[in-house]
Amino acid sequence: MNMQHSKLENLLKSHHRDAFLWARQCCRFEDELAKDVLQQSYLKILEGKAKLQHPEKIKSWLFSIIRFTAIDELRKLGKTESLEENYDPIIPEEELEERSYEGIIQLLPLRQREVILAVFYHNLTIEEAAETLQITLGTARTHYDRGKKKLKELILKTETLKQHG
Secondary structure, eight states: OOHHHHHHHHHHHHTHHHHHHHHHHHTTTOHHHHHHHHHHHHHHHHTTSSOOSOGGGHHHHHHHHHHHHHHHHHHHTTOOOOOOTTOOOOOOHHHHHHOOHHHHHTTSOHHHHHHHIIIIITOOOHHHHHHHHTOOHHHHHHHHHHHHHHHHHHHHHHHHHHHHO
16 A cells, blocks of 8 residues: 555545535435445545545545535435425425424525535535535525525424424
8 A cells, every 4th residue: 555545544534524424414314325425435535536636625525526426326226306496395384393403404405405514514615615516606605695594494484383383
């Protein structure tokens, strides 16, 4: 094993917890699928199929590989999700009332959810989130702002339902 390989392994180890949480979120919180996706992502990296060009961007690079691996796996399982921005599901109040915050985040349109999770849960900047998701900074900002508004709306609605339920 060369020096570069062990350095890469150490980098992966140091980001493993965050990487698993991100994989879980990319896999709709399905733990087993997330473990598979993470393992496949690490293999791509260690086999040299994905190369780190800018070591200072390790986290957004790693998250990007995980995200695309998850998308591939979900597609294979027939669980693809629309990137349709206007997709705004009508959620029955009973269902909303029973959801955890993790479940509420799942109700956001895909792009909004990805940006919100990257920024809030993984401490990426909006710029890093844009790099990870391979979208423009302006697009990332738009999804971030819309996602925050929608999330606030859903959380307030849930809290109101729980208080009056």
